[in-house]
Amino acid sequence: MKHNTFYDLCNDVAASIEQAVSGLVGKPEAGMVLRIGADGTPTEKIDETAENAALQVLERDGISMRFVSEELGEKTIGKEPEFTFVLDPIDGTFNAVHSIPFYCVPIAICGSDLSDIRYGYVKNLVTGDIYTAERGKGAFFNNEPIHVSSRSELSELSVISYSHRPHAVAINNHIARRVRVFGCAALELCYVASGVFDAFIDMRGMLRITDIAAGKLIVKEAGGMITDGNGELLSTPLDVKKRVNLVASNGKAHDKLLELV
Numbered sequence: 001m002k003h004n005t006f007y008d009l010c011n012d013v014a015a016s017i018e019q020a021v022s023g024l025v026g027k028p029e030a031g032m033v034l035r036i037g038a039d040g041t042p043t044e045k046i047d048e049t050a051e052n053a054a055l056q057v058l059e060r061d062g063i064s065m066r067f068v069s070e071e072l073g074e075k076t077i078g079k080e081p082e083f084t085f086v087l088d089p090i091d092g093t094f095n096a097v098h099s100i101p102f103y104c105v106p107i108a109i110c111g112s113d114l115s116d117i118r119y120g121y122v123k124n125l126v127t128g129d130i131y132t133a134e135r136g137k138g139a140f141f142n143n144e145p146i147h148v149s150s151r152s153e154l155s156e157l158s159v160i161s162y163s164h165r166p167h168a169v170a171i172n173n174h175i176a177r178r179v180r181v182f183g184c185a186a187l188e189l190c191y192v193a194s195g196v197f198d199a200f201i202d203m204r205g206m207l208r209i210t211d212i213a214a215g216k217l218i219v220k221e222a223g224g225m226i227t228d229g230n231g232e233l234l235s236t237p238l239d240v241k242k243r244v245n246l247v248a249s250n251g252k253a254h255d256k257l258l259e260l261v
Helices: 006-021 045-061 093-097 185-193 209-221 254-260
Strands: 033-036 042-044 065-069 073-077 084-087 104-110 117-124 130-134 139-141 144-146 158-161 178-180 199-207 225-227 244-249
Touching: 006 045, 006 104, 006 117, 006 130, 042 045, 045 065, 045 073, 045 084, 045 093, 065 209, 084 209, 104 185, 104 209, 117 185, 117 209, 130 185, 130 209, 139 209, 158 185, 185 199, 185 209, 185 244, 199 254, 209 225, 209 244, 225 254, 244 254
Parallel strands: 065 084, 158 178, 158 199
Antiparallel strands: 033 042, 065 073, 084 104, 104 117, 117 130, 130 139, 139 144, 199 244, 225 244
């Protein structure tokens, strides 16, 4: 039976993943490496368990779609795909395996590439909080509207920065008010969208489209800005082997941040 809305579809997928991995979080077997995934990184047991749970929901739903995921890579469900369903089964796998309470399920409904994201959904699997955005209709936290912060001075900014390795940048040298790293890009982008943090920077060349697709739309719909390190808009193909650099911000300080990276 087809779901009525993207929210319903994403919510059912996230709920199925949450139930499937609940007994694995914090357990040694959760981190057991099964193989190398389609994205070129190790697939751990908790990742595969989550992905299988998602596929069961999608294949039962009956909607034809292109499915893109870190572990499997790509699969066509049905005969005439209506959209691309981009999933990271567990974003923050290390955190989940080691009982660090910061991991989530990010889902994006897309067209052909990162420039065509129609719907973004991120569920925090620890708190149950849900961030969503539909193109042109704003961003939401548990169905309440959210907006990026208004801070513009570097000395006032709270920044999430992964630029320490291999390309350290000046933002890490305490130019900003505070610098943090939590290990779950999708949720961290949602923190920028909701104004908790002012910017997110990752210049390691390690981010995959599954990490950022949902958060990209949520930040944009919350009034923020997302580019690569050169200030160019992201239009990366929906291929899990691709890697990108990313600067996301409230938009007020974006140019200043780009100068630093």
